[in-house]
Amino acid sequence: MKRSDINAIIRDAWVFLDEYRFPLPPFANWPAEDWRSKGPECREIVDRGLGWDITDWGRGDFAHHGLVLFTLRNGTMDNLRAGKGKVYSEKVLIVQPGQRTPLHFHWSKVEDFVNRGGGQLVMTLYNSTPDGGLADSEVTVSIDGIERHFAPGEPVTLEPGESISLHTGLYHGFTAARATTLIIEVATVNDDHGDNRFLEPVGRFPAIDEDAPPTHLLVGDYAAYYRA
């Protein structure tokens, strides 16, 4: 992705989140250059991967294969294994109609997706087979506390206010319909480096063409700027 496009996507995300009265914490707006002088007190942000996470899944086509995420909080896998401390995570996602997040499942993370407003969140769900393929069995999920059953791959549409719980090993992909949609992900600890099983190979974090200076850092940029 071009850095100039990433800067513009973050600018648009601020406008959208303002419209939905969803304020972000102060570090979301720290200028990229300020990160060079940040001290060890900011280590949790860096180590837990909090912040902006823009991806095109390595496809080079953000309009059809793009997603804006901002990780608000996250624990560690050690927390989760011990059952102590921060065993949870939270992200905000902005999904545009036409943008498809590829099918994947998690070995560890249990996540709820909450449609907070805008359009519809349309999910595609499959059980996984033992060798990581798509099963042709019926899918059972909880939608706002109600057990629901769907045919494999059947679109599952969530209106604003609705939420779905995704268990481990359940393949899920999603898009939005009607309008750009604000999604909150409430989950156990997030590990984007070890806990994502994509059906097809993807580039989880984008290769960046530095055609302009970054206005804001992505989680993948911290290593180049943060020295504490």
Ligand SMILES: [Fe+2]
């Ligand atoms: Fe997921």
